[in-house]
Amino acid sequence: MSEVRTGLTVTASDGARLVADLVLPDRLPAPAVVIRTPYGASGCLPEALSLAEAGFACLVQDLRGRHLSEGAFTPGTDETADGHASLDWTAAQPWCDGEVFLYGLAYEAYAAWCAAGHPAVRGIVSRQPWPPIGSPALDEELWWRTDLGTGRTVRTGLYDAALARAPHLTGLIPVAAVAEAWPVDVGPWPATPSTYKSAARRMARAARTATVPSLHLGSWYCRSAPATLRQAMLAPRAEAVVGGWASALTHRLQPECALPEPAGPHPFALALEWLGGFRRNGCLLLGTGRWTDTDPIPPGRPGWTALPLGANGMRLRHDPAAPYPSAPHSADLAPLTDRDDVVRLPLDGPLHWHGTPRLTAEVTTDTGTELVATLVHEQPDGTATRMADGTAPLATGTSRCEVRLAPAAAELPPGHRLHLELTAGRTPRHPAPQRRAELSFRDVTLHLPRPRKGVFA
CATH class of the missing domain: 2.60.120.260 (Galactose-binding domain-like)
Structure with a gap:
C-alpha cells in the first residue's frame, strides 16, 4: 500500500521553503516523478497515487508563493532555480534511485521544462503547456489570471461570479478599464502577444536542447495546441499525441459546449504508459482515423x-x-x-x-x-x-x-x-x-x- 508523507520542505537558493507532499510505492528506492504546481498539491493526489501504484515515487510541490510555499509567485519566473533545487533534493533522498521524471499540465508543464536540464532528469511529460503562443484570447486569459494564475491560492468560480454580478464587465474585457473594476489584481492588462514572449522562448529553448525523451500531450479544444506542437517539433526525442481532451486548467467547457469529449484513452493514462516504458506514437484526428507513427509531427516545410x-x-x-x-x-x-x-x-x-x-x-x-x-x-x-x-x-x-x-x-x-x-x-x-x-x-x-x-x- 502506498505511503503518503505531507509537509516536506525543500530550501530554495534564497532560503525560501517550498512545501511538498510525497507518495511512495511499496518497493524502494524507486524512480521519482516530480510535479511542481501552482494549483495546490492536493489536486494532484489522484495522479500521485496512480504513479505510486505503477512503481514511482511522486513528489508534488507547491510553487514559490503558492498555497503552502513561501515567497511570491510571479508567472514565468523562478522555475529554473527552484526546480533545480527541488531536483537536487529529490535525487539525494534514500527513497529515490537517482532517476527523476518530470510531469506537468498547463503551467506545471512550463515549470517542468524550466528544470529539464537537470542531470537527474530522464524524461519529461508535457501536457497542454503554458504559455500560449501568439495573440491571447482575452476572455480565457482573464479567466486564468482570476481563478488560477494570481495570488496565493486558486479561486475557482470567481471569474464567472464577477461577470454574473456585473455583466457590463464583459464588454470591458478587451480594454484596460476592466482591471480597475475587477475583484482581484490581474496585473498589466490587456495581455498582448508579447506578454509571455520571454517565457515562451525559455520553454522553446529547453525543448530544443533537451537530451532526454519527451511526451507531448495536447488538445485541439484549447489554445495549448500550437505550443504542444511547437515543443514536439523542437525536441529531438519527442513523441506527440493531440486529441480533443478537456482540462479545467487549460480551457473551459461550458454547458453550452457543442463538442463532446471524444472516447479514447485519457491523456494521463497515456502518460502513465509512457513513463512505464511503453511507447505510443501518433496524433489523434478531429475527424476519423488517426495519424500513423510514420510521421506524428507536422512537417517543418509542408x-x-x-x-x-x-x-x-x-x-x-x-x-x-x-x-x-x-x-x-x-x-x-x-x-x-x-x-x-x-x-x-x-x-x-x-x-x-x-x-x-x-x-x-x-x-x-x-x-x-x-x-x-x-x-x-x-x-x-x-x-x-x-x-x-x-x-x-x-x-x-x-x-x-x-x-x-x-x-x-x-x-x-x-x-x-x-x-x-x-x-x-x-x-x-x-x-x-x-x-x-x-x-x-x-x-x-x-x-x-x-x-x-x-x-x-
Missing part, C-alpha cells in the same frame, strides 16, 4: 493546397453597439449566421490537413482593426463549432494580410462541412473597434498544409 475562396467585393459592417460575439467555448455558432458583421465562405470537401493553415487576402478598411479568421466545422445536424482561429492587425486603407490559424490535424468525414468566417474582432475573445467599421475583401485564399503520404490511416 506542401500546400491553395483554396481560392473568391469573396471579391464582399463586405462586413461592424457596429460597436452590437459586435460579433465570441460565444462560450465550443458553443454552437449556427444561431450567429444571419448577421451583417461577418463574411462566411464555404469550403468544398473532402478536406484534410496536417499543421498550421494560413489565410491570405486583400482587405480594405476604413478604420484600424484586428481581422479575425475562424474555421468553423459544421456537422450534418447543423451544429457549427469553432475549429481554429487566428488574427492579423489591419491599418486603415487597402493592404495584403496573412493570418496564421491554430494548427490541427483534420480529416472531415462525409457530410461534414467547413466554413471560413471573417470578422472585425470577436468580443470579448479578441478586441473589436470602438467605432463603426466597414471591411471589404478580395482574393481570399486559404492555404492548407498537405499531409505527407501515409500520414492518415
Whole structure:
C-alpha cells in the first residue's frame, strides 16, 4: 500500500521553503516523478497515487508563493532555480534511485521544462503547456489570471461570479478599464502577444536542447495546441499525441459546449504508459482515423493546397453597439449566421490537413482593426463549432494580410462541412473597434498544409 508523507520542505537558493507532499510505492528506492504546481498539491493526489501504484515515487510541490510555499509567485519566473533545487533534493533522498521524471499540465508543464536540464532528469511529460503562443484570447486569459494564475491560492468560480454580478464587465474585457473594476489584481492588462514572449522562448529553448525523451500531450479544444506542437517539433526525442481532451486548467467547457469529449484513452493514462516504458506514437484526428507513427509531427516545410475562396467585393459592417460575439467555448455558432458583421465562405470537401493553415487576402478598411479568421466545422445536424482561429492587425486603407490559424490535424468525414468566417474582432475573445467599421475583401485564399503520404490511416 502506498505511503503518503505531507509537509516536506525543500530550501530554495534564497532560503525560501517550498512545501511538498510525497507518495511512495511499496518497493524502494524507486524512480521519482516530480510535479511542481501552482494549483495546490492536493489536486494532484489522484495522479500521485496512480504513479505510486505503477512503481514511482511522486513528489508534488507547491510553487514559490503558492498555497503552502513561501515567497511570491510571479508567472514565468523562478522555475529554473527552484526546480533545480527541488531536483537536487529529490535525487539525494534514500527513497529515490537517482532517476527523476518530470510531469506537468498547463503551467506545471512550463515549470517542468524550466528544470529539464537537470542531470537527474530522464524524461519529461508535457501536457497542454503554458504559455500560449501568439495573440491571447482575452476572455480565457482573464479567466486564468482570476481563478488560477494570481495570488496565493486558486479561486475557482470567481471569474464567472464577477461577470454574473456585473455583466457590463464583459464588454470591458478587451480594454484596460476592466482591471480597475475587477475583484482581484490581474496585473498589466490587456495581455498582448508579447506578454509571455520571454517565457515562451525559455520553454522553446529547453525543448530544443533537451537530451532526454519527451511526451507531448495536447488538445485541439484549447489554445495549448500550437505550443504542444511547437515543443514536439523542437525536441529531438519527442513523441506527440493531440486529441480533443478537456482540462479545467487549460480551457473551459461550458454547458453550452457543442463538442463532446471524444472516447479514447485519457491523456494521463497515456502518460502513465509512457513513463512505464511503453511507447505510443501518433496524433489523434478531429475527424476519423488517426495519424500513423510514420510521421506524428507536422512537417517543418509542408506542401500546400491553395483554396481560392473568391469573396471579391464582399463586405462586413461592424457596429460597436452590437459586435460579433465570441460565444462560450465550443458553443454552437449556427444561431450567429444571419448577421451583417461577418463574411462566411464555404469550403468544398473532402478536406484534410496536417499543421498550421494560413489565410491570405486583400482587405480594405476604413478604420484600424484586428481581422479575425475562424474555421468553423459544421456537422450534418447543423451544429457549427469553432475549429481554429487566428488574427492579423489591419491599418486603415487597402493592404495584403496573412493570418496564421491554430494548427490541427483534420480529416472531415462525409457530410461534414467547413466554413471560413471573417470578422472585425470577436468580443470579448479578441478586441473589436470602438467605432463603426466597414471591411471589404478580395482574393481570399486559404492555404492548407498537405499531409505527407501515409500520414492518415
